[in-house]
Amino acid sequence: MKKFALILITVQLSFGQNITTQDLLNGLKAPARWLTYSGDYSGQRHSPLSQIEASNVSRLKTAWIFQTGVAGKFEATPLVIDGVVYVTGPENHAWALDAKSGREIWHHVDNLPPSMDVCCGKVNRGFAVYRDKLYMTTLDANLVALDLKTGSVVGGVIIDDYKKGYSATAAPLVVKDKIVVGIAGADYGTRGFLDAFDAASGKLAWRFWTIPKPGEPGGDTWAANSWERGGGSTWLTGTYDPELNLIYWGTGNPAPNLNGANRQGDNLFTNSLVAIDPDSGKLRWHYQFTPHDTHDWDANHIPVLADMTVGGIKRRLVFVANRNGFFYTFDRTNGELLVAKPYIRTSWAKEIGRNGKPVVLPGSEPTEKGQLICPDMDGGTNWMSPSFNPDSGLLYVTAREVCATYYSWPEEYKQGNTYWGGNSVRPRNSGYGALRAIDPLTAEVKWEFRYPTPSMAGTLSTAGGLVFTGDMEGNISAFDARTGKNLWHLQTGAPIYAAPMTFMLGDKQYVLIAAGVNLIALTLPA
Amino acid sequence: MRTTAAQTIIVLLLFCICAAGAQLPYDDSPAAVEQGLRIFRTKCARCHNLNAQGYTGRDLTQQWKRKLTDAQLATLITQGIPGTAMPPIKLDSTQTAHVVVYLRSLRGPARVDTGDPKKGEALFWGKAECSKCHMVRGRGGRLGPDLTQVGFLRSKSFLIRELRNPSDYVPRGYDPVMLVTNSGERVKGVRKNEDAFSIQIMDENENLRMFEKSDLRDISQLDQSLMPAYDPDRLSEAEYNDLLRYLAGLQ
Numbered sequence: 001m002k003k004f005a006l007i008l009i010t011v012q013l014s015f016g017q018n019i020t021t022q023d024l025l026n027g028l029k030a031p032a033r034w035l036t037y038s039g040d041y042s043g044q045r046h047s048p049l050s051q052i053e054a055s056n057v058s059r060l061k062t063a064w065i066f067q068t069g070v071a072g073k074f075e076a077t078p079l080v081i082d083g084v085v086y087v088t089g090p091e092n093h094a095w096a097l098d099a100k101s102g103r104e105i106w107h108h109v110d111n112l113p114p115s116m117d118v119c120c121g122k123v124n125r126g127f128a129v130y131r132d133k134l135y136m137t138t139l140d141a142n143l144v145a146l147d148l149k150t151g152s153v154v155g156g157v158i159i160d161d162y163k164k165g166y167s168a169t170a171a172p173l174v175v176k177d178k179i180v181v182g183i184a185g186a187d188y189g190t191r192g193f194l195d196a197f198d199a200a201s202g203k204l205a206w207r208f209w210t211i212p213k214p215g216e217p218g219g220d221t222w223a224a225n226s227w228e229r230g231g232g233s234t235w236l237t238g239t240y241d242p243e244l245n246l247i248y249w250g251t252g253n254p255a256p257n258l259n260g261a262n263r264q265g266d267n268l269f270t271n272s273l274v275a276i277d278p279d280s281g282k283l284r285w286h287y288q289f290t291p292h293d294t295h296d297w298d299a300n301h302i303p304v305l306a307d308m309t310v311g312g313i314k315r316r317l318v319f320v321a322n323r324n325g326f327f328y329t330f331d332r333t334n335g336e337l338l339v340a341k342p343y344i345r346t347s348w349a350k351e352i353g354r355n356g357k358p359v360v361l362p363g364s365e366p367t368e369k370g371q372l373i374c375p376d377m378d379g380g381t382n383w384m385s386p387s388f389n390p391d392s393g394l395l396y397v398t399a400r401e402v403c404a405t406y407y408s409w410p411e412e413y414k415q416g417n418t419y420w421g422g423n424s425v426r427p428r429n430s431g432y433g434a435l436r437a438i439d440p441l442t443a444e445v446k447w448e449f450r451y452p453t454p455s456m457a458g459t460l461s462t463a464g465g466l467v468f469t470g471d472m473e474g475n476i477s478a479f480d481a482r483t484g485k486n487l488w489h490l491q492t493g494a495p496i497y498a499a500p501m502t503f504m505l506g507d508k509q510y511v512l513i514a515a516g517v518n519l520i521a522l523t524l525p526a
Numbered sequence: 527m528r529t530t531a532a533q534t535i536i537v538l539l540l541f542c543i544c545a546a547g548a549q550l551p552y553d554d555s556p557a558a559v560e561q562g563l564r565i566f567r568t569k570c571a572r573c574h575n576l577n578a579q580g581y582t583g584r585d586l587t588q589q590w591k592r593k594l595t596d597a598q599l600a601t602l603i604t605q606g607i608p609g610t611a612m613p614p615i616k617l618d619s620t621q622t623a624h625v626v627v628y629l630r631s632l633r634g635p636a637r638v639d640t641g642d643p644k645k646g647e648a649l650f651w652g653k654a655e656c657s658k659c660h661m662v663r664g665r666g667g668r669l670g671p672d673l674t675q676v677g678f679l680r681s682k683s684f685l686i687r688e689l690r691n692p693s694d695y696v697p698r699g700y701d702p703v704m705l706v707t708n709s710g711e712r713v714k715g716v717r718k719n720e721d722a723f724s725i726q727i728m729d730e731n732e733n734l735r736m737f738e739k740s741d742l743r744d745i746s747q748l749d750q751s752l753m754p755a756y757d758p759d760r761l762s763e764a765e766y767n768d769l770l771r772y773l774a775g776l777q
Contacts, residue, residue: 071608071609071610071611072611073611115616117616119572120572121611122613405576407576417568418568418569420568423567423568423571423572423576424576425575425576425577426575426581428575428579428580428581428585428698429696429701429747449722450722451722452720452721452722471721471722473720473721473722474721475721475722475723477722486722486723489722489723491721491723
C-alpha cells in the first residue's frame with residue numbers, strides 16, 4: 001500500500017491537465033492513469049498493478065455503476081487521468097465521471113445527421129488524449145476535439161464524406177504530435193485509408209490509402225477499376241513502436257465482402273497488417289492474411305508488440321490471432337513470418353505455405369447454393385482486445401468456434417448502400433466461444449475456458465496474475481493467468497462488448513468494464 | 527332522415543378507409559415475396575440471420591409477443607425500436623411493403639382446407655397425446671410451447687414440418703438437454719437459459735430446476751427434440767390431416 005501511495009504523490013506533482021508525449025510513452029508506468037485505448041503503445045493491455053490478485057479477487061465487489069441510458073453496443077475502453085474517467089458511448093455520446101463515485105461531471109453528445117447508414121451498430125471505442133484535449137471519431141466520419149475539463153467542442157475536422165459510406169468508430173492513436181485516425185466503410189464499397197492529423201493545426205499531415213491505384217505498389221492486384229470501391233477499412237486502433245518508429249495497423253475486408261468475381265487479384269492491402277512510418281505515412285512492410293478474401297475476414301485486430309526470446313535470441317515480435325482462424329507471429333522490424341498455425345477449427349486452408357500464403361482448400365468459397373465453411377464471417381476472433389502477460393508468456397484471446405453456410409450473389413454498387421454480395425446462415429445452437437491462452441511462439445492453446453455462446457468482449461491481463469474479461473451472457477470474470485481457473489465472476493445481466501481496464505485511485509485498485517448500457521467499477525472491500 | 531343515411535355512408539366509408547389502413551395495400555405474389563427476400567438479406571440478415579431465425583437479433587420466425595398489423599410492422603422496420611439494438615432501416619414504402627410480405631410468408635396464419643377439426647381436437651387431447659406437453663387456452667402440459675394461437679402464428683408448411691420432423695427446428699427455450707449432477711442424478715429437460723456458470727431448465731415432470739454448473743458433471747445438448755415425430759406409424763394420413771386442421775384453427 002505504502003509503495004503505491006508514494007508513486008501516486010510523485011505523479012500528482014505533475015498534474016494531469018497536460019498530457020505530454022512523454023506521458024504517452026510512459027504508458028502504464030503511472031498507476032493512476034490509462035492514457036490510450038490499449039493502455040500503452042504496445043497493445044499488450046497488461047497492467048503492472050497487482051493489488052488485486054489470485055488470493056483476494058474472489059472478494060471483488062461492485063464499487064459503483066454508471067448507467068448511460070443510451071441503447072446500443074457499448075464497446076469503449078475508458079481513459080482515466082488522475083481521478084477522472086473519460087468514456088465514449090454509442091451514438092457519439094461521451095462522459096467524464098468521478099472515478100471514486102461514478103458520478104457524472106460532464107456529458108457531451110454529437111449532433112449526427114438524421115439519415116446515416118452504418119454497419120454493425122452506432123458504436124465508438126474510445127477517446128485519445130493529448131495535452132488538454134480529448135479526441136473522438138464520429139459516425140459521420142469527423143474527428144472531434146473536446147476540452148478535458150468541460151467536454152466542450154474545441155475543434156473538429158471532417159475525415160471524409162459520410163454520404164459515400166464512410167464512418168469512424170475507432171479510438172484515435174496519438175503518435176508524437178499527430179492524431180492517427182482509422183476509417184470504416186468497406187461494407188459500403190468505400191476506398192480505405194489511414195489518416196494522421198497535426199494535433200496543433202488540425203491539418204491533414206498524411207493519408208495512407210490502403211487500396212493502391214493502378215501503377216502504385218499493389219495496384220496490379222485489382223481487376224479493372226474494382227480498386228475504387230476496394231474496402232480495406234482501418235476501423236480499429238493500431239499500436240506503435242517508438243524505437244523502430246513504426247505504427248502497426250490492421251486493414252479490413254475487400255468489397256464486395258463475399259463476392260470476388262469482379263475484383264480478381266490478391267486485393268492488396270485488404271485483410272493485412274501494415275507497418276507505417278508515422279512521420280511520412282509511407283508503408284514500410286505489410287503481410288496479407290487472407291488474399292482475395294470472400295468471407296469478410298477483416299484483419300482489424302490489435303497488433304500486439306512484445307519482445308521475446310526465439311531460438312535463444314531476443315526478438316522484436318508482433319502477434320495477431322486473425323479472424324481467418326490462424327495465429328501469426330512476425331518479426332516486427334521487417335515482417336518476417338515466424339509462426340502461422342490455426343488456433344481454432346478451420347476448413348478453408350490446409351496451412352500457411354512457406355511463401356506466407358494460405359494453401360486454400362477446395363470448397364471454401366461462398367456459392368449461390370450455400371457452402372459450409374469454418375470459421376463463420378465473424379471469425380476465429382474479431383476486434384475484441386487480446387492481452388499479453390510477459391510473465392506467463394501467453395496471449396489471452398477471446399476465440400470463437402462457429403461455422404456458417406456462406407452464400408454469394410451479384411451485387412450492384414449504389415453509393416450509400418451496403419455492398420456485400422452475399423451473406424451467411426449460422427446455425428443457432430452449434431458453435432461456442434472460449435477464452436484461450438495461446439503461446440505466441442508455437443500457436444499452442446495452453447488452456448481454455450468455454451462459453452456457451454461466443455463472446456465479443458476483450459481481455460485485460462494484470463501483474464496480479466489475472467485475466468479479466470466478459471461474455472455474451474453478461475458475466476464479468478477473473479481467471480488465473482497460468483491455469484485458466486475461474487476465480488471470480490459477476491453476472492451483470494446484459495452482453496458485454498468491451499474490454500476491461502484498470503487503474504489505481506488513492507491506494508485502491510479499480511477494474512472498469514462496460515457491460516450492457518452500464519460502466520461498472522469493481523474493487524476490493526476496504 | 528336523409529342526413530342519417532348520409533352520415534351512415536360517411537361512417538361506412540371512414541370505416542373502410544381505416545380498415546384498409548390497418549393492412550398495407552400490397553401484392554403478396556411470389557414475386558413480391560422474392561423482392562422482400564432480396565431486401566431482407568441485404569438489410570436485415572446481418573443481425574437476424576439469412577434464414578430469419580435470429581442471430582444477435584431476434585428469431586423472426588418465432589412467435590411474436592405482440593400482434594402487429596402490417597402498418598405497425600412497416601413502421602417498426604423503418605423507425606426501429608427505440609431503446610433496443612433494432613435501428614431504423616432506410617426503405618421506401620414499396621420496399622417496406624415487400625419486406626413485410628416476405629416476413630409474413632415466414633409465419634402464419636395456416637390455411638388448411640382438408641380434415642375434420644373436431645376429430646383433430648379429439649386426437650390432440652387423446653391418441654396423439656399433444657396435450658401432455660402443450661397447452662391450449664390454459665389446459666394441457668407445459669414442457670412444449672403454448673399452442674393457443676399456433677394457427678395464427680405459424681404457416682401450414684411450418685406445422686407440417688414440425689409434426690413430421692420436430693428435431694429440425696426447436697424454438698428457443700425448448701432445447702432438449704441431459705444433465706448429470708455430481709451425485710450421478712440424470713435430469714432430462716428443456717433449457718430455459720444458460721451461461722458459463724449456471725443453467726436453468728424445466729425437467730420432464732414440469733419442475734423448474736436451476737443448477738450451478740459446478741454441481742453438474744455433464745451437460746449434453748440432445749440431437750432429438752423431446753417432441754416425438756408424427757410419422758405414418760403414429761398417425762394415419764386421415765388422422766394427420768384432422769390434427770392439422772384443428773391446429774390451423776387455433777387462432
